[in-house]
Each structure stands twice: as C-alpha cells, then as structure tokens.
Amino acid sequence: MCICKSISDTQIREAVDQGARTIGDISARFGVGVECGKCLDDIRQLLDACVVAPPSPVTSHCSTAPVEVTPPRATEPAPQRAAWFAVDL
Template sequence: MIICHCHAVNDRQIKEAVANGIDTVRGLNRELQVGNTCGQCLPHVRRVLEQTLMQIAEPSAKKVA
C-alpha cells in the first residue's frame, strides 16, 4: 500500500528500512524522503514504523520470558 504519495513510498519499503536498522521517523525521512513534501503521510509512517518495531521486538521478548 502506498504510504507517501509524493514520493511513491509503500509500506514494504518502510518495513524494509526498519528491518535494516532505521528506527525513527527522521531516519525514514532521510532514507526514503517520506514527509518531505506535504507531510500528510506522517501519521501513517509513524504507525507503520511503530508496528514494525513491535513485530521485531516480539520474538526477542518471547525468548527472554
């Protein structure tokens, strides 16, 4: 699904960037230019970022428990 229409960035690209170590909206902004133009995508970018970070953290939390 397209998240940033101004730069044609989809959710898979954001998830891939997070998997490669980007963990902030500012980092996604630098890497993918999301939010650089109109900013309407930023709430969606934050949601995808937070969901992806939680998914990455879940397996680690299960190993500790």
C-alpha cells in the same frame, strides 16, 4: 504510504529490517514528509507496529499485516492575519 515520493509500506518495512527506527531515519532514507507531510501519521503507526514487535530469527520482525489507517481530520481554515514581515522583491 507516501504518495509524493512513491514509497510503499513494503519499502518502509525493509528499511526497518535494515535498522531504521524513527521518522527521521525514514525521511533521511526516502525523503518522506518534506512535500505535504500527510503520510507522517501513517508512517509513524507503521513504525510503532514494526519496532515494538520483538525480532524473530525466522521471519522479519515487522508484520506484513495491514496497518489501520486513520482518515484525515477535517480542519478549519486558519484565520486571516496581517503579515508581520515585508518582502523586498
């Protein structure tokens, strides 16, 4: 799930089993999303799948079925703008 922090989907599922419910919970626990942020959409999908499922007394309420990962969207580069601030080095 998060390449920057080497966090797997299994670790996120375990965190959900232990009470994590939001991206903020996962970020506070593992530090995901602070480097590049590319993992946040996939983690949000996994959280949605895990948290929505009702808990079962026998098995974890978070399915171990693979989550469909959407490919990154092609983005256009941001237009060049003049800086509105000055940096004093």
